[in-house]
Amino acid sequence: MNENNVVAIDFGTSRTKLAYYDPKTAEVKLMKHGALKSLPSYFAVDKDGEILLGYKAQRKLGDESFGNERITDNLKGQISKMSIKFGKFRPVEKSPDQLLTALFKHLKGEAGKHLPFEREPESAYLTHPTTFSEDDEKILKNAAQDAGFSSAKLIKEPVAAAQFVQRSRRELPMDLIVLDCGAGTLHWTYMVLQVVHGSKPTYIIESGESNELAPGGTISGITEGITKRHIGGRYVERALAETLKSRESRITEGEFELLHHELKVRKEKFCRNPNDELPPIKIRDFSVPVSGREMKAAIEAKYITPACNEVAPYIKKVIDVTKAAGRKPALLLTGGCAQIKDFAVALKEKFGLDYLVIPEFEYATVQGALPLPEEIRRPVSAIKIAKSEGVLPEVQPLINLIKEKFDRFGNDIRISDTLANNVRSYLIEELVDSPNSDSKWQSLDIGGPDSNYLAKFNRLFNPREMEKIKDNISSHFIENLPDSVFIDLNKEVYDFFRNLDREVQSEVIEPL
Numbered sequence: 001m002n003e004n005n006v007v008a009i010d011f012g013t014s015r016t017k018l019a020y021y022d023p024k025t026a027e028v029k030l031m032k033h034g035a036l037k038s039l040p041s042y043f044a045v046d047k048d049g050e051i052l053l054g055y056k057a058q059r060k061l062g063d064e065s066f067g068n069e070r071i072t073d074n075l076k077g078q079i080s081k082m083s084i085k086f087g088k089f090r091p092v093e094k095s096p097d098q099l100l101t102a103l104f105k106h107l108k109g110e111a112g113k114h115l116p117f118e119r120e121p122e123s124a125y126l127t128h129p130t131t132f133s134e135d136d137e138k139i140l141k142n143a144a145q146d147a148g149f150s151s152a153k154l155i156k157e158p159v160a161a162a163q164f165v166q167r168s169r170r171e172l173p174m175d176l177i178v179l180d181c182g183a184g185t186l187h188w189t190y191m192v193l194q195v196v197h198g199s200k201p202t203y204i205i206e207s208g209e210s211n212e213l214a215p216g217g218t219i220s221g222i223t224e225g226i227t228k229r230h231i232g233g234r235y236v237e238r239a240l241a242e243t244l245k246s247r248e249s250r251i252t253e254g255e256f257e258l259l260h261h262e263l264k265v266r267k268e269k270f271c272r273n274p275n276d277e278l279p280p281i282k283i284r285d286f287s288v289p290v291s292g293r294e295m296k297a298a299i300e301a302k303y304i305t306p307a308c309n310e311v312a313p314y315i316k317k318v319i320d321v322t323k324a325a326g327r328k329p330a331l332l333l334t335g336g337c338a339q340i341k342d343f344a345v346a347l348k349e350k351f352g353l354d355y356l357v358i359p360e361f362e363y364a365t366v367q368g369a370l371p372l373p374e375e376i377r378r379p380v381s382a383i384k385i386a387k388s389e390g391v392l393p394e395v396q397p398l399i400n401l402i403k404e405k406f407d408r409f410g411n412d413i414r415i416s417d418t419l420a421n422n423v424r425s426y427l428i429e430e431l432v433d434s435p436n437s438d439s440k441w442q443s444l445d446i447g448g449p450d451s452n453y454l455a456k457f458n459r460l461f462n463p464r465e466m467e468k469i470k471d472n473i474s475s476h477f478i479e480n481l482p483d484s485v486f487i488d489l490n491k492e493v494y495d496f497f498r499n500l501d502r503e504v505q506s507e508v509i510e511p512l
Contacts, residue, residue: 005117007031008125009107010157010366011100011140012335013076013184014264016041016054017366018107020115021373028367031111037363039107043099044071045086051094051102062258062283071257075099077184079136097143104147123151125369127160129180129187130205130215155369158189158215161334162203164368165358172201175322175329177315177353180217180365181307181343182335187217188311190318190329213317218310237263240290240298244281248288255283263290270295271340296342304343308350315351331355334364 008019015038018031030037033054044057044066052060060066070086075096078084084099085091104124112120124144128137137154144152158178165172172193180187190213191203207214241260245251251259262281270278270292278295280287322329331353333344344355358364 005119005121006123006125006370007107007111007115007121008127008160008366008370009104009144010127010160010369011076011103012038012041013074013182014041015039015183016103016107017363018111019363019366019370020111020117020121021370022116023373024116028370028372030363030366031107031115033110040073041075042071042073043075043094043103045092045094046070047087047090047092049092049094051099053103053106058261061261062255068254068257074184076182079139080133097139097146100140100143101146104144104149108147108149120148122149123153124149125153125155125160125371127155127157127365127369129185129217130156130158130189131187131217156189156205156215157187157334157365158191159203159205160365160369161332162191162368164364165332165356166201166203167368167372168358173330173356174327175318176203176332176356177318177329178332178334179311179347180335181333181340185217185335186307186310187215188314189215190314213314213321216314236298236302237267239302240294243294243298244288244290248286250286251283251288259283259288266290267295267299270299274341299340299342303340304346307343308346311347312350315347315353319351319353329353332358334361 006021010017010019017038019028020031021027022029033039039054040058042052042054042057042061044052044060046052046066047070057071060071061068067087069088070092072078072084072086075084079096079100081096083093083095085093108120108124111117115121126140126144128140132140141152141154157180161178161180162176165176174193176191176193178189178191180189190206192206193201193203205215237260240263241256244259244263245256259281266278266281269276274292274296276292278290278292280289318329331344331347333355347353348355360367
């Protein structure tokens, strides 16, 4: 397997991006779609059921012979639906899984043609909002596997963005509020920088007591019940399109979607250069003018003000928590709408918080999701032995190590070989799936005074075992198992893999 044959995909409401590692320049780059670094997240289905993607679907906007009702630009907001109807008369139904599979197949094929791979990429890291349900995550992962990726790993969008920041080689704030400002989404996450044993700093998601600081956000969708709060960049141009349509009666219903799309392009242009004059929008034989003043007013009314109000309670909670510790959080804005500079300024004025300025912030998530080659290299033989079910004699020392640690600090709590093996499997899973190696292991949080042990380990116990010890977990485990125990355990487990690999004298290194 080519160690660079891995991609990261950020499926956004309005745009989809793919990042890859270029071994010639030793840089993470973005795959181009024509002249641009992203693909429009448009999907269309014709009368015969053929799926059109990206620019092909986008070009159907305003084509009344095709019908705008056969096009969707908000699949991300509809991912929980069983199926989506395309067309008014004799509609064709497609599931989100089918549409995403088609998208991932297209991206996989294009990457194989144009990127410095020996063949199509085999593995993919997929970003997703923190508010995605387990079912939503499963749809995303299954679609990638159905598209031909042998390995598909999920990574939360703010975690990916934080990883991008960590690689910037700059002084990092201890507390970070990540705001993912998308076209149809607004998500927030509080992250804390952890440094253990002098390893590389790692941001972890913090949930606080009773999950009061757990990640949150909105996904604006067409389906009733997804959210009543429509906060996202797509509502800026839609509101402005309605204003322009009321002023220009010649715009038909079919041309309205084309107008909406053209305003999206002009909004991006305005955000990058607010002093430049916006070109009029050409529709048939007439033009529709739009001014920078109108665009600024729409952005203020439909994005900045409601978004600031939406995140205010969460940011205030983080400020209170960090203030008690004598610290102050910083803001990191990612996503396409992070380019709305007035949003960051408004947040700074409202809360008195500084914000990080990073290059190409709209691409931070997808670039941070892609692990560098040195971050995904692992000793193959050790992993093969470690992933066994404990039948190999080489694995027994690890089981004994885990049992000994739990026995020493668990007093009257004794765990079975089966339970120890489950814990071992969890640790191995973290090692194999982690985009970082030593630093991840040395800071792996599987308990301690600041975490919810029961929530994190619920899936490791069968109901009978859980019933036996659940009364002891919140008090006994949290009070008597300090973080240092787990740090020692993680380090010894990692050393075990390394020593085991040397024992079997394997020099083979491959990415997963």
